[in-house]
Amino acid sequence: MSTDRDTAPSLLARLGLANWRQNIIYIGFVVIFIVFAITLFDKGFLNPNNLLNIVRQTAMIAVMAIAMTYVLSAGEIDLSVGAVAGLASVTTAMAIDAGGPVTGIVAGLATGAVVGTFNGLLTTRIGIPSFLTTLAMMGIATGTAMWMSDTAAVPIISKSYSWIFGGGNIGPAPVLLIWMLVLGAVGHVVLRRTSFGRRVLATGGGEVAARYSGIDTKSIKFRVLIISAMAAALAGMLYAGRLQSGRFQLGQGDELSVIAAAVLGGTSLFGGSGTVIGTIVGALMIGLINNGLILMGLEFSQQLIARGAIIILAVALSQGRK
Amino acid sequence: MIDGTPVHAVEMKGVSKSFGGVKALVDVDLQVEKGEIHALLGGNGAGKSTILKVLNGVHAPDSGTILVDGKPLSEISPEASRRAGIAMIFQEMSLIPTLTVAQNVFLTREAKDAFGLIDDRAAERRARDLFAMLEVEVDPKAIVGDLGAGQRQLTEIVKAISQNAKVLVLDEPSTALAVSDVERLFVFLRKLRSDGVAIIYVSHRMDEIARIADRATILRDGRHVITAPLSDLPVETMIEHIVGKRSRGLSDVARGGSRIGKPLLEFDNVSGVTKPKNASFVVRGGEVVGLAGLLGSGRSAIARVIAGIEPIVEGEMRIAGKPVAITRPSDAIEAGIALVPEDRLRQGVIAEHSVASNIALASLDRLSRNGFMSNSKMREQSDSQIGRLRIKTASRDAAVRTLSGGNQQKVVIGKWLATEPDILVLDEPTSGIDIGSKSEIIMLVRELAKSGKAIIMISSELSEMLTACDRILVIADGRVMDDIDRGELDDLSAPEDDPVARLQAAERKLQIVIQKALSKSEGGTHVH
Numbered sequence: 017m018s019t020d021r022d023t024a025p026s027l028l029a030r031l032g033l034a035n036w037r038q039n040i041i042y043i044g045f046v047v048i049f050i051v052f053a054i055t056l057f058d059k060g061f062l063n064p065n066n067l068l069n070i071v072r073q074t075a076m077i078a079v080m081a082i083a084m085t086y087v088l089s090a091g092e093i094d095l096s097v098g099a100v101a102g103l104a105s106v107t108t109a110m111a112i113d114a115g116g117p118v119t120g121i122v123a124g125l126a127t128g129a130v131v132g133t134f135n136g137l138l139t140t141r142i143g144i145p146s147f148l149t150t151l152a153m154m155g156i157a158t159g160t161a162m163w164m165s166d167t168a169a170v171p172i173i174s175k176s177y178s179w180i181f182g183g184g185n186i187g188p189a190p191v192l193l194i195w196m197l198v199l200g201a202v203g204h205v206v207l208r209r210t211s212f213g214r215r216v217l218a219t220g221g222g223e224v225a226a227r228y229s230g231i232d233t234k235s236i237k238f239r240v241l242i243i244s245a246m247a248a249a250l251a252g253m254l255y256a257g258r259l260q261s262g263r264f265q266l267g268q269g270d271e272l273s274v275i276a277a278a279v280l281g282g283t284s285l286f287g288g289s290g291t292v293i294g295t296i297v298g299a300l301m302i303g304l305i306n307n308g309l310i311l312m313g314l315e316f317s318q319q320l321i322a323r324g325a326i327i328i329l330a331v332a333l334s335q336g337r338k
Numbered sequence: 339m340i341d342g343t344p345v346h347a348v349e350m351k352g353v354s355k356s357f358g359g360v361k362a363l364v365d366v367d368l369q370v371e372k373g374e375i376h377a378l379l380g381g382n383g384a385g386k387s388t389i390l391k392v393l394n395g396v397h398a399p400d401s402g403t404i405l406v407d408g409k410p411l412s413e414i415s416p417e418a419s420r421r422a423g424i425a426m427i428f429q430e431m432s433l434i435p436t437l438t439v440a441q442n443v444f445l446t447r448e449a450k451d452a453f454g455l456i457d458d459r460a461a462e463r464r465a466r467d468l469f470a471m472l473e474v475e476v477d478p479k480a481i482v483g484d485l486g487a488g489q490r491q492l493t494e495i496v497k498a499i500s501q502n503a504k505v506l507v508l509d510e511p512s513t514a515l516a517v518s519d520v521e522r523l524f525v526f527l528r529k530l531r532s533d534g535v536a537i538i539y540v541s542h543r544m545d546e547i548a549r550i551a552d553r554a555t556i557l558r559d560g561r562h563v564i565t566a567p568l569s570d571l572p573v574e575t576m577i578e579h580i581v582g583k584r585s586r587g588l589s590d591v592a593r594g595g596s597r598i599g600k601p602l603l604e605f606d607n608v609s610g611v612t613k614p615k616n617a618s619f620v621v622r623g624g625e626v627v628g629l630a631g632l633l634g635s636g637r638s639a640i641a642r643v644i645a646g647i648e649p650i651v652e653g654e655m656r657i658a659g660k661p662v663a664i665t666r667p668s669d670a671i672e673a674g675i676a677l678v679p680e681d682r683l684r685q686g687v688i689a690e691h692s693v694a695s696n697i698a699l700a701s702l703d704r705l706s707r708n709g710f711m712s713n714s715k716m717r718e719q720s721d722s723q724i725g726r727l728r729i730k731t732a733s734r735d736a737a738v739r740t741l742s743g744g745n746q747q748k749v750v751i752g753k754w755l756a757t758e759p760d761i762l763v764l765d766e767p768t769s770g771i772d773i774g775s776k777s778e779i780i781m782l783v784r785e786l787a788k789s790g791k792a793i794i795m796i797s798s799e800l801s802e803m804l805t806a807c808d809r810i811l812v813i814a815d816g817r818v819m820d821d822i823d824r825g826e827l828d829d830l831s832a833p834e835d836d837p838v839a840r841l842q843a844a845e846r847k848l849q850i851v852i853q854k855a856l857s858k859s860e861g862g863t864h865v866h
Contacts, residue, residue, distance in 0.1 A: 210709045211702040218699055222688035228647065228679050229700040229753065230668035288690055 040333050041281050041294050045301045052308040059311045074303030075192035076251040078296050081277040082203040083247030085295045086240040091220035091287030096150040097248035099157035100131050101267030104252030106161040109170035109262025117177040128249025132242035140234040161264035170262040181257025204292040220287025345408040347372045347505050347536030353402030362388040363560045375537045377551035381580050382799050385560040394426050395419035423504030435483030440465035443497045488519025507538045513634040524550050542632050544573045544853045558582045577849040581842050599623030602792035603761050608653035613639035613816030626793040628803040631813035637796045641765045645677035646670035676754035680765040686750040689739040693731050694720035696738050696749050701756045723752030744775025763794045780806050800845045812855045819855035
């Protein structure tokens with residue numbers, strides 16, 4: 017960091033970007049936004065509807081990524097989030113069908129709590145690495161969702177549920193934007209300003225030192241895995257509300273975008289440092305790239321390649337030289 | 339041998355090495371013969387590990403010559419040293435725990451079959467032959483991770499020998515070993531000696547050296563003191579040479595001045611999982627008690643048991659007279675106990691995090707209300723510790739990684755003082771830090787005792803322990819072997835007006851007590 021200051025003190029420092037590598041996500045977001053705004057101007061990129069669509073498409077990723085920031089900061093990982101979202105969308109839809117919206121909400125959250133408890137117990141009590149626990153849970157969750165729903169979509173008829181969880185708008189603002197902002201604000205404050213957040217960062221930053229300092233690192237890991245599964249379940253409920261149905265495919269493959277969003281945002285894969293605001297911007301950036309590439313008229317195959325290349329570039333720049 | 343001049347296995351002449359102004363080695367000679375076990379002795383910072391690293395090619399000397407088997411080393415690098423036949427057996431071993439013994443011995447030189455594929459059977463056969471030749475009993479098919487420390491070490495040495503090592507360097511080989519394993523190691527070393535291998539043996543255990551070594555070289559403050567056959571070096575003489583007349587070091591600070599109060603911490607027949615064993619002692623308020631003993635004696639295990647990191651299996655621990663059940667570190671913190679642990683970087687600090695968050699780590703609950711951290715309280719806390727301990731840091735937000743070792747240690751101490759403990763345990767608080775910070779920390783320890791805290795201090799540097807402590811418990815094999823008042827170690831014949839000489843006299847006495855405790859504890863375990 018000090019070397020950056022030594023070699024390029026003038027312009028970057030005056031712009032307050034002396035440690036630009038840490039802020040690469042924000043710079044990258046602005047740069048990509050400007051590039052798309054200019055090149056895709058006539059394709060309607062700046063159209064408010066298009067911009068709000070980006071938010072609608074990324075809100076679920078962002079919700080899961082906020083929780084993933086905690087998991088990664090504590091030195092663990094959760095690969096089951098996408099599958100849990102799909103499972104929760106199915107349990108929620110079925111419970112709404114059987115007992116109404118409130119039953120549905122309880123069922124969805126309970127799904128997250130159960131999965132999170134399993135992930136947490138297996139990781140902290142038996143000592144299976146969370147990579148394996150959650151990898152296995154991914155299959156179990158998807159399988160359960162397929163079995164329960166007979167692989168068919170479960171429709172949701174409740175209008176109020178759909179409005180609150182994903183479909184509604186308040187004035188011009190989609191309800192999904194509000195979910196994202198509220199959870200983001202809570203996530204940010206808890207990680208930065210509460211003793212729980214401190215304990216999470218300490219657990220991932222140096223587990224032994226944290227334990228010697230009286231922190232129950234196992235309980236911290238248990239709790240972040242529950243938070244992650246609950247967030248995944250909520251994301252699944254949002255998917256279900258937005259699409260007015262529960263399906264096991266919802267959220268499939270999201271875990272990679274979620275982890276990418278957190279890492280792009282500056283959260284370390286190895287624990288000890290994380291930022292919720294960065295994570296949200298990271299999620300929005302992935303949505304931005306997807307949207308721009310579609311507007312450019314690229315084929316899906318080309319989109320995949322371009323998206324991968326941009327993510328690698330951004331992460332590589334943020335790493336710097338050691 | 340051709341013209342009658344014997345060729346030395348190792349001949350280091352006039353080796354000097356400085357690290358940024360600090361002279362680690364000054365004009366040191368070391369000569370080791372073939373077929374000899376040569377002990378290398380000296381206190382902490384005497385230059386033992388530096389000269390071994392020079393020999394091993396890790397450090398380039400500033401001046402001096404190194405001949406191995408009569409030939410100068412082609413260059414200074416670990417590879418060149420290895421090619422010349424020098425093998426260093428580290429305390430932390432270089433074997434891969436998931437592979438078998440045979441696979442480890444022949445790692446990177448695997449036996450191949452006719453198709454060029456690895457032939458583990460052949461490797462096992464060759465390993466078995468090798469072990470038979472060297473009279474070592476280790477199963478070549480065993481997975482290294484399943485072996486005990488003794489067998490792992492033998493495997494490591496066999497691996498080195500199979501790579502044509504002519505000079506074997508063993509750095510404190512016995513610390514991790516059981517008594518029976520040490521015997522086996524010695525038999526093996528004697529066998530290697532008769533095969534003409536030169537062995538450099540580093541140890542702090544004088545009784546061991548007296549049994550195994552032929553000659554010894556003693557270093558002190560980076561200088562060569564003496565090289566002599568063991569028959570000329572009784573234990574008292576060795577200790578005298580090791581302690582010597584130190585040019586630098588701590589002068590005695592004034593002890594006393596603090597009022598010794600009620601017992602704050604009591605161990606009643608406490609045993610841990612392996613160590614301590616049936617330990618009983620009392621530490622009172624206002625008192626600094628040292629735990630003296632060699633590496634692996636169980637000093638740190640006692641510290642970990644007090645701090646709730648390792649469980650008490652048997653016996654009772656009392657705080658201020660009341661029995662306490664401490665099962666987790668947080669219990670200990672609540673009971674007013676703080677541990678400054680021995681491994682600063684792993685157990686003490688989170689290096690990537692800021693000074694302020696490290697200091698806050700053990701008192702998060704004090705700094706928050708309803709779970710929310712108070713930034714102003716946190717700033718106040720870190721600023722007061724930074725001021726009190728004179729921590730040199732760019733700011734309270736600088737990462738601890740950017741601080742010097744001494745200042746990192748002060749951060750750890752600050753973290754624990756912030757919990758306002760009654761009982762403070764310091765495990766090697768001065769290891770790896772500069773002399774200035776060392777005396778600051780010793781002064782601080784005295785100051786804290788004066789304020790009524792009970793303090794337990796562990797240090798490998800006896801002069802430090804003698805300076806800081808009111809009382810010293812001698813630990814060997816997990817047992818408390820002796821409980822000595824600091825005053826008893828003062829040598830009345832030492833000149834009254836020369837504090838350095840008095841300290842050295844006391845250090846010699848303490849050394850002898852530790853060595854005696856060691857043989858006594860081994861005598862006890864030999865029986866069964």
